Structures are given as C-alpha cells and as structure tokens.
Amino acid sequence: MGCSLSGLNALYDAATGGGDVWINERRFRVLRQIGEGGFAFVYLVKEHEASSGAARDRHPSHVSDDGTYAMKKVLIQSREQLDLVKEEIRVSSLFNHPNLLPLLDHAIIAVKSTQGDWSHEAYLLFPVHLDGTLFDNAAVMQSRKEFYSVLDILRIFQQISDGLKHMHSLDPPYAHNDVKPGNVLVTRRKGQAPLATLMDFGSSRPARNQIRSRSEALRLQEWAAEHCSAPFRAPELWDCPSHADIDERTDIWSLGCTLYAIMYGVSPFEYALGESGGSLQLAIMNAQLKWPVLPSAYPDALHKFVTWMLQPQPEMRPHINDVLLHVDKLVEKYSP
C-alpha cells in the first residue's frame, strides 16, 4: 500500500456531527470510541452496505463479515509524526500472519484549522477485537479475581511468539520493539483458548544494528527511550555498549516480561521495585526478578521459562525458534 498524500481522499464529515468517515471509496459510520492512545483515537465503525459490496469485489480479504472494523484516527502535528505514520503503514504492509493485526486500508488527509494552519490526520482501518488488549483484560480480570489457566496463558503466548517469528524471519529480520500486553489484542472464544493478535507496528524496524561508537550507542538509546516502553525494554537498549551487535533478541526480553505480565498483571521489574520505588533501569540491568507469593501462583516451569528469556546478556538469550520449541513442549505437558 503506497501512501502519497495526493490521491488519498479520506473525508471526515463534520456536517453529520462526525458520524461518517470516508477512507478512499469506502464509507463508514462511527458507532463509538473504543480506545485512545498517545496521539490517536480508536473507533468502532460500520461500513455502509453499498461501499462494502464494492470493496468486497476489489479486496475480498479486507472485508469483515458483519461490516464492523476498528478505525484509528491519528492526529499529526509535525513532519516527524507524519513520517512515523507513513513508516507504520509501510512496515505493516510487509507482514501477513494470522497473529499480526493486518492494516486493511488507510488514508492521510490534510486538515485546515479555523486559524488557517494545515495539519494532517491519518485514518487506519483494522479488524476489530472487541475484548480489547491483554492489558485491558488484566484490569477486568483482576477486579473479578479471575485468572487465566496455565494452558490459556501458554496458548496466548504461543500465538504472540508465532506472530513474532514471522517478523524475525523476514529478510532483513524485523524487531517489533514494543511487545507488551497493551499491544496484544485478545478475543475470547467459547471452549477454545483466546485468540491473540500482536498489533502496533509504529516502532517496528530492521532488527540488526551494528553499534561501533559511543555516539551510535547513544543514538540507539535515545531512539529506544522514545519507542520501546520502559518496563519491557531490554537492558542493551538502556545502556548500549560502544561496540555491540544488537539483534531481534531485544524482543525476546520484552516477550519474557510479557509472559510474566500475563500471569501476574504487572511487568516483572515494576513488581520487583514494589511500592518503595527505585530505579527501573537498575532493576532491569540486574535482571532483578521477584515472584509473587500467591496461592494462585503459576507453576515453576513457567517461572523458569520467563527467567530463561530474561538473560541480561543478549547473546545468552534464546531466539524466537527456541522459545517456540519450548512453549510447544509446555503446551503438551499441560494439555489434558
């Protein structure tokens, strides 16, 4: 999918009270807001029948059965933000995997304010997962004192890892760079493990980075500080050596933190710091892990799995294929 500003014709229809949005030739009714990010709003939308028929003829795989979608509206206030959205659109189009959220359509429009200044808005169309993210779910489950079964946790984790394997297997390999519960959509299914879909490719980029000077190391740290969520950020992105070969195993660290967070509702290093606080960076650099002492604690085999992924030296950390082999074995072990 290309992304030139000319020819892209999303039209936000203010006259209908924000009721309808066009993306290229497709027309959508906004039903309600379902989420909010840093510079974005996410809406549940339903496509008008006439436009969905035409879209079905052109891209059958881009049309949902009931006409509903998630539409993300990104407010763009600078050239840098515009470039980031264009990059997110470009990178999203590289992936095609059932556990990676596909970008179905997009448009970027120029908007003139009442003061006469120009800015941009991007409209991104995705399949909707109404159960929200693992992060949203953790809050609901904690309030109800509910927990995932060991097998559900493993199956969710297996799917995230499968999606990540697709990214790490590209040529060149891509790192997601922001694997965390807030970027995993889940759909509960009766009698089956929840469906897990990794989303948000706004920070994804080629994974391999040869660092050969102090200034390159500092540049990488600065980039990571902006793009990789701190509690899930690998040690080498906090304190990068002046000579280092960074690779996609930064994601394996985040994956280990994510497995911990699916079990206990909090990232491991935030839990280790507890209420007394302290330096998150130090806790991460020292891989200072603590396990909740709970009657509902998960088996030691899952704790060992997390510890294996949270090796502070990246060269000791497993690759995604090793992680998948291990999770497959655990799924077998805990299956009835």
Ligand SMILES: Nc1ncnc2c1ncn2[C@@H]1O[C@H](COP(=O)(O)OP(=O)(O)OP(=O)(O)O)[C@@H](O)[C@H]1O
């Ligand atoms: N496809 C979807 N289906 C259902 N809900 C979604 C979907 N996409 C996003 N959401 C909801 O909207 C919220 C914000 O979306 P998203 O994380 O993509 O925004 P963002 O601006 O990238 O956020 P952040 O600032 O955390 O990076 C999500 O946490 C989720 O609750």
